[in-house]
Amino acid sequence: MKERILRGIPISSGVGIGKIYIYQRKLPPVEERVIPEARLEEEISSFRSALSSVEGELNLMYQKVREEMGADIAEFIKFQILLLKDKTILEGVEKIIREKKRDAAFAYHQVIKDYISPMLSSPVPFMRDRIIDIMDLAERILLSLLGRTKDSLLSLSEEVILFAHNLAPTDVAMIDKRFVKGVAVESGGKSGHVAIMTKAREIPAVNGIPNLLSQARAGFTAIVDGNRGVIILNPNEKRLGQYRREMEEERRRRASYSRKKEEEPITRDGKYIDLSANIEFIGEVEMAKEYGAKGIGLFRTEYIFLSRRRLPTEEEQLFFYQEVSSKMKPYPVIIRTFDLGGDKIIPGYSETNPFLGWRGIRVGLQKKDFLITQIRAILKASAQNKNLKIMFPMITGIEEIQACRVILNSVKEELKEKRVPFDPAIEFGIMVETPACALLAEKFAKICSFFSIGSNDLIQYTLACARDNEKVAHLYDPFHPAVIRLYKETIDAARKNGIWVGVCGELASEPLGIILLVGLGIDELSMVPHRIPVAKEIIRSLEFTRLQDTIKKILTLSTGSGVKRFLVGEVKENFPKLSAIFG
């Protein structure tokens, strides 16, 4: 059997190897049965019983998903519960049972069919996606009427890779990770419910693979590479060997990390570096804690907006912030106010140069209601655990942060007047992601309580290159001496003014970057949760005082490649244990 490589969208990292298990959702066959007059009430009663028992199943599932993955993801299940109780559907079903004297399964099938058809041809992917929720519900109800429960995913006894055209939220929720080692789905994109849930459950997954099912044969071996977004059918021995080695590496690393979870990120000469996590979904908080994060260094709030395609209400935001605050306490959570481009706020709005355009705090200060609502929600949420902080994005001038402060104070006044509690000592800080901000860090340090260096954007703005432009992506260099001077400027200003400074860009999780930043005097590093253990290991091998010589030398170099070469040399000489991480 020839090896075949299929490409898709990587939606959840990791590698899985197993036998192909093709998951085809099928509604149980419905035979139309005539029900005699005398048994009609009994049939209606059976129907109500089935509904009741499925409602019970879904409630349990709702609790489980809510607990493990957050309330936002659990909404998909809530939708099914409301659908189950939908009076229009129920009345339709009972009508068919009574008037046409047919059985409940047939009646339910008839009613649902009529709703699904128009949705099938909806141009909106989101609507088409909801069909799977309806089908999942219908399947459960029909099975219940037949005296069965849905069990296809529970009767596995060997390691499999799940292949499907699509998966319902309940399907992903029910995956038994002992047997299901990976997921490959034909449909879907980077932000649908399958992507969100497999990522939250850390199940390697790839979707967006056209014609997957027509190429797959059940029982044959497949590899899901959620890192590269690739499915390999009938992998040859060499391939299997490579992947198994990769998986073994990962396994060993994880095992040592969980043993080391309780170790502190402290240099050999006693300098403590805060390690925090960057997150977007409530569900990621658990993962952050599991990997040893002692705080959320960046809570991106854009997802709350993008998942609704409208402004979230104050209540909706309040709920989010309270959840993250409670789940992370006593550790701090830094909430970054909406950092969106104008095109997300005003439909149809477009710019020729969005990167240099209307986004971040610029939008916030012009659409003040927007910003005020968010700040009010954050303040209200801060009352309970007093572990929230506010961070403003895309700052370029002192007037901007002063305007933010005015707004913050006026909302505090408003809440005080209404006797609504909030944390009076709540801190605010800024993302240092523009050259203007870094160069003027001294002035900003007198107003803010903290800085967080957004290295990704800072590098792009400083070196005038876009990472996603293949012609110039090679110019993006986090170790370019010009950018290093900006990190230094920012960090020194923070030190001088007694405020703390962290980094939330990718550099914070890159081995050489960590060494550079720790050497420059950073207080905190915030990154994607699964990189925290490596960062900790690196920090624990460093000596801050020794690093000062390294930094001094680096500041005399003229090129990014020179800096990198020097750092690698330093690692080999002074921190040999770390060499392994650099491969």
Add this chain to the structure above:
Amino acid sequence: MIREEIEVKNEIGMHIRAAIEFTRQANKFESEVRLFKDGIWVPGKSIISVLTLGLPNKSRVILEVSGEDEVECFKTLKAILETEKL
């Protein structure tokens, strides 16, 4: 009975959360709730009906509420349809 044409500033047909919110609130009241658009009336307490109605931003829909608690109900539902504050 309260009946009013409302301009939707909330993409209720486009996202679960909005449809769920509208339906959930509607079900909390005693009053009958109906929505009229494109020639058809749909029951406002039915999630599937609301979801499939499709109410993109800036579309116009007639909301009709009748019953004992119609005033409160209408106010609540109208607010959900008009939630976008910009």
